[in-house]
Amino acid sequence: MPTLKRRMEDIEENVETKSNSLIQSTVIKTIDHVGYMANITNLDLSNKKLSSLDDNVELPPNIVDLRLSHNDLTEVPPKVLELDKLKNLDLSFNIIVFFDDTPGFCHTIERLNLSNNRLEGLPFWVWAEKPEKLGYLNLSNNNNICNSINGYIDQVIQYKNLVKEIDVHNCNLGKYIQLMATFCHAKTVTIGCEEYNYLNVNYLDQFPCAGLEECLEVEKMNLSNTQLYHINSNIDIYQNIVEINLAQNKINSLPNEFCNLKNLQTCWLSCNKLLYLPDDINKLTKLERLYLNDNVLCMLPHTLHELTSLKVLDVYNNNLCEGLDNINNLEELDFAQNYFEEPDDEEYMRKKEKLRVKCISRIDGRKIEEVREDSEHSDDFRDDEDEELYALTEECANQDAPDAQCSSPEDWDSDDHWIPQYYKAVTPPRSPWLIFVKRKMAEGNFCPMDAHPASIADIVQYEKFINPPTVQEIEGQFDDYSDDDS
Template sequence: MATRNEKSFQYKNGFKNRIAEKIDTTLLQWSANITYIDLSNKSILTLDDNVQFPPNLCNLNLSNNGLVQVPDVVLKLKKLQTLDLSHNLIGYFDKTPDFCHVIETLDLSHNHLAGPPYWVWTESPSKLSKLNLNYNFKLSQSFQNGYLEELLQYNVSVSEVNISNCKLGDHMKLFNTFSKVKTLHVGMPNYSNFANHVGDAPCIGLNKCCDIERLILCNTQIYTIKSDIVVFKNIVEINMSHNYISDLPNEFCDLVNLEICVLSHNNLLYLPDNIYKLNKLTHLYIDCNELCTLPERIVELNLHVVDLYNNGLYEVLEEIKNVAELDLAQNFFDEPDDPHYAVKKGKLRLNITDRFDGRKIEEDRQDSEQSHCTTDDEELLCSLQIDNNDEVSKQNYDPPSSPEDWDSDEYWVPGYTRRVSPPAQSPWLFFVKKKMAEGHFCPMDAHPVSVAEIVKYEKMCNPRVWHESEGQFDDYSDDNS
């Protein structure tokens, strides 16, 4: 019967029916020709030194057990190429194993590592290509007293690294040691409380990974993509879904080797006009954003997959509908009723659930989403009036300052001058003002009444109100007092 601690461990690691078959490894005997052994899900808490593994063992799976440290009998294996120690309770793996320069794949995900495996940094294993440290939320616990600075002196020649959900926080400099990495997982599509908060992309440390080809930054709290994103000159696939990105810099379109771009679940309002420069782009996922328009030259790309599900589009270019896989549902226009489109949408949604068909219903914004129930045009007008008429307002409402006017009652009556602050901008206003700054046509120029006339009329209808207040300069006495 399993003890209470074993039951708790079995439940934590998700065994079926909370039951795992416990075995006595000291009784196991293997043929000398065996090269692969699977001891996963066996409730193994330790391995006795008397255990004799086959001398030609190349692959060992010890995942989903209760190991708190790497057994010495495993460290003595000399021909081990793949080692899976995921889903255990290992706290440290600093001792250099005998398979150091033979190991190719090392999986230490879902453990309790209080620091990276020290020997991977100091010994620089010559054949290690894949390192998985995912879900080691205590990994940065040892980054104090100069330990992180010591690791930064080394360069790990690993081509694929998964360091997601490690709560690196202010320790992103660790990426400096992965200067030769080709595939880097910093985040995962599923939300986690232990996510790495990147903020800006590329962040400190990540900008040293110049040879990267595949970069996964899902759920890493990215708000801004910086112009030095071009440091990833060799990047082929980038995934920055489930973040807070609202704008793409023009330099993003200089990633000329980019083939797969995933920007799902962000706050994108538009795409750069020079997106046509991404001439190798074939897969574009921009679903669940706030897109209100698409650049016209996007049709020059040789796109095979385009996901526009759940945006704010009112129309799309006809050429977009010619791609092999396409989803246009939940926008502000009717989906095509063409059976060919249904086939394309079915292909794209093959492994996607929880999606709806049809047109998105337009809903009026709540009062809290816009100030004083104003329209977007009124908000833009107000902001333009404030920007362009500050000097006029000062001239009209500043009290007289000449000594000759000091005896007049108007000068001593306190006047409350309220400086109007611009209302909170909607995403559409942000887009309009950006296009105006770039020299594009302003939609308000098409109004039958000019902006200047509207401003003048508003001033006449809503003149500045002067308020009297009691104070130390009030004088209610007559001239004879």
């Protein structure tokens, strides 16, 4: 019996010991879990096909960086709105429609990415609450974000937020470009991008324009693919600008005031319709990179070589007839596809190869001049009835053309006596029809009615006006036999 009793006591002692050990282990794990959650500051839930966050899900209370991009969220989860220490929130590539509720992280958030959603209105709390630390805001690729602007655009533009970097490309701003006046403290403004979306592009037409004229602190501005065709003379209001992208537009000229951007270092003017550059381009003393490829430039300003700070020059695919004499200060250069032969020295080839690292599908050599093919109405296919008119045209051209200045062999080296023929202004020939009419009139057997002081048609109309035809009244013509009741 004592032995059995002792065994029972030993069993009870062992059970109690194991129970205490299990309870202690559970408490320790719970404490460790709470401590583990408290130490989490970064959480990445991207590409999880999330449509919402369950109410039972607990997010780390001290989280600072939260990524929820590439999901199926239709709204900002309430659990996210409760976070009060969040600094970076990425909600891009979802299907969020509204973000009107003021979050708990309103005055701690520094970067907010809402791009590529289905926003039908602005996150108004960004303007109303004026977040103190919000420096980066991305609203790009939201097709319908202007739906709510139409009703209270005048109210919204009264607010001035503190955002330093704003991206609103492909938002179909158009007539609502005045919204940009609220970003008067922005240092980086992105309104266009190289990824062209013609349905949602921000059409500007001209620059600077209302709204953007308030962004005087901007240092970097991207206006590519915004259908710009005119640069206004007040472009020099951006005295702090360092980098400007005007590529892929319809600009055909730049005002001289463009050369007053004294801090400009990088300038993209690719894929436009530029015919020439301002002569005062040498005022851009800090310009380091100039991209002019795919334009229609026929000449470069003679002052371009004075830009000693210029390191990159891209004039690929233009209509230039000559390049630059001095390219020693340039580190990257491309002269291909113009109307002159490219240099073939090793230094130029090395500089061209360095520039083309990021430019694919370019070809070398000289541009082939386009020659129009002969049509059925060309000189080789003239009919007999056109011979006289053609002869008159040749006669007119010979009469109106100035006497060609002939140069003797001994004068070829003299600039004072020999002037190449193509430098002379050519007077356009007169109309062959007018020559034909004047010749017939001089012969006295042809008199067109347009040669009279007043045309024959006007004279006939005037005669009818002063001598109207007499109307004769016929008996019974105006008799009225109807009664009052009819």
